[in-house]
Amino acid sequence: MIQKFIEENYEIVDFEDKADIYIINTCTVTNMSDKKSRQIIRRAKHKNKNAILVVVGCYAQVAKDKLEKIEEVDIVLGNNEKSNIVKCIEQYEKTLVTDVMQQKEFVEFGCTTYTDKTRAVIKVQDGCDRFCSYCIIPYARGRVRSRKIENIVEEISQIAANGIKEVVITGIHIASFGRDFKDGTSLIDLLEAINKIDGIERIRLGSLEPTIITEEFLARLTKLEKICDHFHLSLQSGCDETLKRMNRKYTTQEFEHIVNLLRNAYPEVALTTDIIVGFPGETEKEFKSTYNFLSKIKFMKMHIFKYSQRNGTKAAIMENQIDGNKKEERSNILIELSDKxxxxxxxxxxxxxxxxLFEQIIGENIEGHTKNYITVKVPKNEAVDNEIKTVKINKFENLALIGEII
Ligand code: SF4
Incomplete structure (x- = not known):
């Protein structure tokens, strides 16, 4: 969106400065995100009471009526309207939230959205058809819509020509890529096309639904030399009963099989995951199952989330909601396991x-990442910026590996 405004000769100022137009791009994933959005709306209008205040994004998509009633809000725009934001504001549309559930095709944003000189995040699809019981995203983002492979390849070729070496493939549910084309196209076809682009040296996958990893998928994936051996598989729970209540579509046994396939295919693979603790009805026994499963799998890193009720989801009205202290306790236990x-x-x-691949100078060091996404620091050396160099690792300190270029 910033890019769109720059193209139309708007000046972008820091949120702390006084602006004529404030764009609040909202998240709605938890009730807390909604609350934070409302706080920011008030803070923005307080800075300049004459400013036009625009609320856009997922909260706007699912709660336009509520937002319209907030005195400080001038314009409410849904997710479909983001790509057209400048026009919507210039025409001063009061509320324009089209039904995202009816949106059948991926809306091209029409501009490249990378800001980094080394790595670009490429959105390849929108929407999700999974309806996990705790998640509001399918209602805020709509059904699966994939971007045309030729458009993605064109964008990546262009950024590769500008010196970007790594792309991160993202979306709401990238494992569903291509499903809406109904011609058999899937994520692996896209990755094969990206792998051919000159100048791109690394392809990193964003969060991935584990069930996409099959022997057939891996047989094709392992032929692509640019794929990074870092996979973020969203597990959410290591207990089958909890997974069922979450409406996740795999069992722990299937998940373990997938992990074994990946470890056989990529010996250095770094596996990371998201876990929700304190999901409604999670008993001590269920939590113990999760703990034991996670101890067995040994993820390189786990992001631990305390379950947070989200109005409008099935889980929000489930019985046996877990007390905050219990969630905190379980979260701490898993964080400790993750750190270990x-x-x-x-x-x-x-x-x-x-x-x-070296990316940025921070203080006296230059930092970069290995293919499996470990942060590595060496003494400052501008000559290696945006270059891939071999480093000998000497120690592990402050969540990073410290070494020297050889
Ligand atoms: S797969 Fe992800 S985005 Fe889709 S409903 Fe489940 S948690 Fe939400």
């Missing part, structure tokens, strides 16, 4: 030599 596994994974690299 991460340390073990990282320390394994001490004494090894690894290729690192």
């Amino acid at each position: 596994n991460e340390k073990e994974f990282m320390e394994n690299y001490i004494g090894k030599e690894v290729p690192v």
Whole structure:
């Protein structure tokens, strides 16, 4: 959206400065996100009471009536309207939230959205048809819509020509890529096309629904030399009963099989995940199952979320909601396990030599990442910026590997 305004000669100022137009791009994933959006709306209008205040994004999509009643809000725009935001504001549309559930095709944004010189995040699809019981996203983002492969390839070719070496493939549910084309196209076809683009050296996958990983998928994936051996598989719970209540479509046994396939295919693979603790009805026994499963799988890193009720979802009205202190306690136990596994994974690299794509100078160091997304720091050296160099790892300190270029 910033890019769109710049193209139309608007000046972008910091949120802390006084602006004529404030765009609040909202999230609605939890009730807390809604509350934070409302707080920001008030803060923005307080800075300049004559400003035009525009609320856009997922909260606007699912709660336009509520937002219209907030005195400070001038314009409410849904997710479909984002790509046309400048026009919507210039025409001063009071509320324009078209039904995202009826949107059948991916809306091209019409501009490249990367800001980094090394890595670009490429959105390849929108929407989700999964309806996990705790999640509002399918209502805010609509059904699966995939972007045409030729448009994605064109965008990536262009950014590769500008020196970007790594792309991160993202979307709301990238495992569903191509399903709406109904011609058999899937994510692997897209990855094969991107792998052919000159100048791109690394392809990183964003959060991935585990069930996409099959032997057939891996047989094709492992032929693509640019794919990074870092996979974020969203597990959410290590207990089958909890997974069922969450309406997740796999069992822990299937998940473990997928992990084994990945570890066989990529010996250095870094596996990360998201876990929700304190899901409604999660008993001590269920939590213990999750703990035991996670201890067995040994993810490189886990993002632990305390379950948060989201109005409008099935889980929000489930019985046996878990008390906040219990969630906190369970969350701390899993964070401790995650830290232990991460340390073990990282320390394994001490004494090894690894290729690192260097990205930015921070203080006295230049930092980059390995293919499996470990942060590596070496003493400042501008000559290696945006280059891949081999580093000998000397130690693990402050969540990063420290080494020297050889
Ligand atoms: S797959 Fe992800 S986006 Fe889709 S409903 Fe489940 S949690 Fe939400």
